[in-house]
Amino acid sequence: MSDALVTVTIDGIEVQVPRGTPLIEAAKQAGILVPHYCYHPSLPAPAVCRMCLVEVEKAPKLLPACVTTVTDGQVVHVNSDAALKARESVLEFLLINHPLDCPICDQAGECELQDYVFQEGRAATRYADYAKRFNPVEDFGPDVLYIPNRCILCTRCVRFMEAVAEDPVLNVSERGDRSYIGIFPDAVLDHEWAGNVVDLCPVGSLVSKDFLHKARAWDLDRTASICPGCSQGCNMTIDTRDNVVVRLRPRPNMDVNRHFMCDTGRQDYRWMNRGDRIEAPLIRAGDKLQAVDWASALDRLADTLRGADGKAVILASARASTESLGMTHRLLDGFELTAAVRVPTGHEAPLASIPNLALREERTPNVAGAELTGYTRAWDEALDQAVSAQVVVVLDEELAPDEFDRVRTAGTVVVLGTVDHPAYQAADIVLPIATMAEEHGSYVNRDGRAQVYRQAKASPGMARPAWWVAAEAAGRLAEGRAVPATAGDAIVMLGQSIPALAGLTYQSMGFTGRPVASAAASGVES
Amino acid sequence: MGYPYPPDEKETVVLSQYFGDEGARSYQGWVKRGGYQALEAALAMEPGAVTDVVKASGLRGRGGAGFPTGLKWSFMPKDSGKDHYLVCNADESEPGTFKDREIMRWTPHGLIEGCAIAAYAIGAECCYVYIRGEFTEPLAIMAKAVAEAYANGVLGEKLLGTGPRLEMIIHRGAGAYICGEETGLMNSLEGRRGNPRIKPPFPAQAGVFGLPTTVNNVETLAAVPHIINRGADWYQGICLGNEKSTGTKLYSVCGHVQKPGNYELAMGTPLEELIFDMAGGMPPGRTLKAVIPGGSSVPIMDAEDVKGCLLDYEGVVERGSMLGSGGVIVMDDSTDMVYQIYRLTRFYAHESCAQCTQCREGTAWTVKILERILGGHGKESDLDLLLDLADNMTGTTICVLSDSCAAPVVSGIAKFRSEFDAYLSGARPPALAAH
Numbered sequence: 034m035s036d037a038l039v040t041v042t043i044d045g046i047e048v049q050v051p052r053g054t055p056l057i058e059a060a061k062q063a064g065i066l067v068p069h070y071c072y073h074p075s076l077p078a079p080a081v082c083r084m085c086l087v088e089v090e091k092a093p094k095l096l097p098a099c100v101t102t103v104t105d106g107q108v109v110h111v112n113s114d115a116a117l118k119a120r121e122s123v124l125e126f127l128l129i130n131h132p133l134d135c136p137i138c139d140q141a142g143e144c145e146l147q148d149y150v151f152q153e154g155r156a157a158t159r160y161a162d163y164a165k166r167f168n169p170v171e172d173f174g175p176d177v178l179y180i181p182n183r184c185i186l187c188t189r190c191v192r193f194m195e196a197v198a199e200d201p202v203l204n205v206s207e208r209g210d211r212s213y214i215g216i217f218p219d220a221v222l223d224h225e226w227a228g229n230v231v232d233l234c235p236v237g238s239l240v241s242k243d244f245l246h247k248a249r250a251w252d253l254d255r256t257a258s259i260c261p262g263c264s265q266g267c268n269m270t271i272d273t274r275d276n277v278v279v280r281l282r283p284r285p286n287m288d289v290n291r292h293f294m295c296d297t298g299r300q301d302y303r304w305m306n307r308g309d310r311i312e313a314p315l316i317r318a319g320d321k322l323q324a325v326d327w328a329s330a331l332d333r334l335a336d337t338l339r340g341a342d343g344k345a346v347i348l349a350s351a352r353a354s355t356e357s358l359g360m361t362h363r364l365l366d367g368f369e370l371t372a373a374v375r376v377p378t379g380h381e382a383p384l385a386s387i388p389n390l391a392l393r394e395e396r397t398p399n400v401a402g403a404e405l406t407g408y409t410r411a412w413d414e415a416l417d418q419a420v421s422a423q424v425v426v427v428l429d430e431e432l433a434p435d436e437f438d439r440v441r442t443a444g445t446v447v448v449l450g451t452v453d454h455p456a457y458q459a460a461d462i463v464l465p466i467a468t469m470a471e472e473h474g475s476y477v478n479r480d481g482r483a484q485v486y487r488q489a490k491a492s493p494g495m496a497r498p499a500w501w502v503a504a505e506a507a508g509r510l511a512e513g514r515a516v517p518a519t520a521g522d523a524i525v526m527l528g529q530s531i532p533a534l535a536g537l538t539y540q541s542m543g544f545t546g547r548p549v550a551s552a553a554a555s556g557v558e559s
Numbered sequence: 560m561g562y563p564y565p566p567d568e569k570e571t572v573v574l575s576q577y578f579g580d581e582g583a584r585s586y587q588g589w590v591k592r593g594g595y596q597a598l599e600a601a602l603a604m605e606p607g608a609v610t611d612v613v614k615a616s617g618l619r620g621r622g623g624a625g626f627p628t629g630l631k632w633s634f635m636p637k638d639s640g641k642d643h644y645l646v647c648n649a650d651e652s653e654p655g656t657f658k659d660r661e662i663m664r665w666t667p668h669g670l671i672e673g674c675a676i677a678a679y680a681i682g683a684e685c686c687y688v689y690i691r692g693e694f695t696e697p698l699a700i701m702a703k704a705v706a707e708a709y710a711n712g713v714l715g716e717k718l719l720g721t722g723p724r725l726e727m728i729i730h731r732g733a734g735a736y737i738c739g740e741e742t743g744l745m746n747s748l749e750g751r752r753g754n755p756r757i758k759p760p761f762p763a764q765a766g767v768f769g770l771p772t773t774v775n776n777v778e779t780l781a782a783v784p785h786i787i788n789r790g791a792d793w794y795q796g797i798c799l800g801n802e803k804s805t806g807t808k809l810y811s812v813c814g815h816v817q818k819p820g821n822y823e824l825a826m827g828t829p830l831e832e833l834i835f836d837m838a839g840g841m842p843p844g845r846t847l848k849a850v851i852p853g854g855s856s857v858p859i860m861d862a863e864d865v866k867g868c869l870l871d872y873e874g875v876v877e878r879g880s881m882l883g884s885g886g887v888i889v890m891d892d893s894t895d896m897v898y899q900i901y902r903l904t905r906f907y908a909h910e911s912c913a914q915c916t917q918c919r920e921g922t923a924w925t926v927k928i929l930e931r932i933l934g935g936h937g938k939e940s941d942l943d944l945l946l947d948l949a950d951n952m953t954g955t956t957i958c959v960l961s962d963s964c965a966a967p968v969v970s971g972i973a974k975f976r977s978e979f980d981a982y983l984s985g986a987r988p989p990a991l992a993a994h
């Protein structure tokens with residue numbers, strides 16, 4: 034142990050870190066953020082910006098903390114006069130050609146140039162009376178604009194495309210202060226993971242056309258979530274402004290997606306803002322559906338189930354949470370039950386240099402969670418069963434018109450849905466549920482990793498999480514049956530009857546998830 | 560020799576012996592002049608022994624940094640199982656330096672022989688000769704000589720028919736000064752942008768294509784056959800000054816002298832002898848104002864510094880500058896120092912590879928301030944600003960191009976402040992149109 038660990042003192046704080054750790058990471062452990070631009074933990078470090086210069090005792094010069102590895106007994110001063118002067122000068126140099134157009138820049142408020150200048154830059158420039166470098170805005174690709182005047186030439190974008198995406202379409206063009214980021218002739222920045230360059234850019238030089246001028250960073254609420262786009266389960270943040278989702282961004286998880294997410298996942302959020310939602314519980318009254326309160330709706334559901342036996346079918350989406358899938362399954366466990374999820378598929382798009390990271394063929398986030406809670410992928414068979422079932426529950430899945438026509442022959446059709454649909458007029462009970470953006474829940478990804486997503490926005494009208502709906506109905510069916518108060522309670526409750534989920538709690542899943550009991554998670558090799 | 564002038568008696572002519580002698584260019588001509596005997600002798604030795612001879616000779620890198628050559632070779636791993644590379648740095652782009660050009664023009668086979676001996680010593684089966692793109696004539700001569708060396712069995716499967724394999728590949732640069740910096744050169748060879756790399760890893764661990772590599776300057780390598788032929792003691796004995804500086808060095812003298820050219824001197828020869836005796840001194844009626852002794856990247860000396868300065872690595876450092884590449888730029892009293900410093904900084908601003916912030920922005924900003932001063936719009940505070948920028952640009956970047964831009968500014972202001980003040984006060988009329 035002591036072999037592999039070395040002790041360094043950083044601004045008076047002693048830390049032990051593995052041999053070979055860069056100083057910048059050792060400093061993080063000491064709770065000190067060394068200002069930096071070109072360094073990024075998921076990219077090769079070229080040490081070009083020279084922002085991270087720190088003083089190391091006995092070294093003749095200041096050293097870049099991003100590439101200098103720790104040695105035992107090293108004493109480092111991140112905030113010595115010499116280090117502060119060097120960094121102040123880098124900031125001054127970076128600003129002389131910077132347009133200072135923060136008022137119209139998307140990055141303002143989450144800009145590392147603003148942050149460090151505010152923290153340790155000069156109060157005023159000495160670069161008076163000279164013109165600033167000017168280059169026109171370039172259209173790099175479907176979603177990415179390059180605003181060269183703001184560029185600090187940290188080359189993160191170039192290195193991402195070269196070393197991570199392995200699609201080297203970007204370069205540094207020209208030399209000296211005429212330099213800018215170029216795109217090779219006829220090349221387009223349309224790689225399936227290209228959007229990450231916007232997040233990687235520490236300033237507002239690479240911007241997303243989709244997000245352009247949509248919101249100021251300080252007006253955003255950010256919620257830790259999981260991308261529902263495929264079974265990879267990339268960790269992400271849902272950024273909302275006034276209850277409207279305006280952007281999805283990757284959230285670091287070294288075991289799943291490092292710092293990245295694919296453009297397909299990133300761009301698929303408009304459905305979270307749809308206005309054509311079911312807003313109140315609806316129950317059949319003659320040939321019409323009638324809006325009622327939740328108590329009446331749940332009573333009706335319980336009454337229906339109580340009077341029925343025989344076959345029941347659940348037709349669910351694998352975008353539903355493990356909690357909702359599990360609780361719905363439990364609601365019908367007195368029946369001869371067939372439960373299936375539909376798994377839409379698409380092409381697979383790996384991120385070249387990162388093992389086990391790809392946009393997956395299975396384009397739903399919770400196939401594994403569905404399987405663990407008793408669902409199969411045998412959708413067509415389940416649909417066949419539904420035709421003659423006593424009870425059919427449609428959970429968060431939109432059925433095609435012809436599918437719905439077949440299902441309506443069943444005894445009772447219960448829809449737990451989000452978006453309103455004319456075909457639902459033929460259902461017996463229609464219950465408004467929350468989307469994944471509107472509830473807490475968890476998914477199990479393809480590697481058996483259970484991960485929590487959190488509520489990013491309020492649900493419309495009377496919509497509630499599906500697990501709540503199912504659990505409340507179940508509570509009415511069986512006197513004394515415990516009803517979970519939260520999604521966290523729901524997963525614990527499911528863990529009591531489903532061995533694979535045993536011991537799973539929201540606390541133990543934390544912000545980066547954990548493998549479920551039955552799965553030896555492989556995960557991204559870091 | 561003081562090519563294009565006849566040798567001066569104070570010169571110690573070794574490398575330049577055949578400058579101007581067209582007969583030395585061909586393979587036959589070179590062999591007739593004793594060529595390739597050193598290679599034969601070296602091949603009869605163990606590679607390690609060749610390195611030891613070079614170590615003992617005291618030969619130091621002539622590309623600028625003066626690093627001991629034998630020591631550098633000894634850093635190459637032994638029995639690594641990897642391919643090793645030798646790179647001959649013929650990018651010679653340092654303003655004021657034109658010695659490697661003459662070596663390649665007149666004694667291409669001498670250079671090939673030096674490369675072959677070095678490659679043998681470090682276990683390289685491949686040698687790249689990276690030639691500055693603008694050197695069209697030296698390139699053609701070198702290409703011809705390499706072809707001859709292959710045709711005559713010097714290079715190829717077996718060195719001189721008996722030794723290990725050596726392939727020699729000439730790579731033509733594309734005209735960037737920074738590609739002369741050894742790690743920038745390696746990137747350029749690999750087809751990448753010629754940006755210097757961070758060290759470590761050092762080239763001996765991971766150089767060209769990630770494999771162990773030694774980079775040496777043309778003049779360094781050209782000296783090697785002479786050392787093998789005449790022995791380490793002989794070379795070490797060529798020393799008039801500090802014993803850590805041995806052998807001969809070529810000086811490219813340019814500027815305000817009557818006989819500009821290449822002069823080959825024993826280490827420790829007085830700088831004044833070079834300027835005033837060999838190169839003929841200033842034009843009539845002129846006096847010496849300043850000298851940049853080691854190519855444009857080193858601090859400027861004034862006439863006082865020049866007095867009694869011995870030309871070797873230590874002697875020039877003692878006078879506040881560096882021996883560098885041996886490009887001696889001489890300036891007489893007609894020189895506008897502010898303008899000359901501005902010209903130098905413009906070169907560095909143009910050539911900065913742009914990766915380091917201080918260099919990319921600092922070189923260009925320095926130029927703008929000097930332009931403003933020369934345009935008659937300088938401010939009192941500009942000199943302090945220049946010095947502070949220079950301080951921020953020194954010792955903070957990946958390579959020393961940034962430092963090189965700062966050096967003449969710092970030494971220029973220290974030594975010729977009155978000339979700056981004259982522009983600032985308006986005593987001297989603007990030298991540049993206002994911007």
Ligand SMILES: Cc1cc2nc3c(=O)[nH]c(=O)nc-3n(C[C@H](O)[C@H](O)[C@H](O)COP(=O)(O)O)c2cc1C
Pocket residue numbers: 619620621622623624625626628648649650651652653736737738739740741742774775776777779780958959960
């Ligand atoms: C900006 C810069 C430019 C350089 N240009 C050259 C050059 O043109 N030729 C050269 O031999 N060395 C040049 N060098 C030095 C090389 O990096 C390297 O030290 C040298 O080639 C090593 O050979 P030596 O040990 O034989 O001197 C340059 C260094 C820097 C920092």
Ligand code: SF4
Pocket residue numbers: 183184185186187188189190191214233234235236238239
């Ligand atoms: S565009 Fe952004 S990421 Fe790319 S080099 Fe410029 S500042 Fe860095």
Ligand code: SF4
Pocket residue numbers: 737754755910911912913914915916918919956957958959960961962
């Ligand atoms: S100091 Fe200048 S030339 Fe050298 S690596 Fe940095 S930017 Fe490039």
Ligand code: FES
Pocket residue numbers: 068069070071072079080081082083084085086097098099100
């Ligand atoms: S972060 Fe270390 S040099 Fe850029």
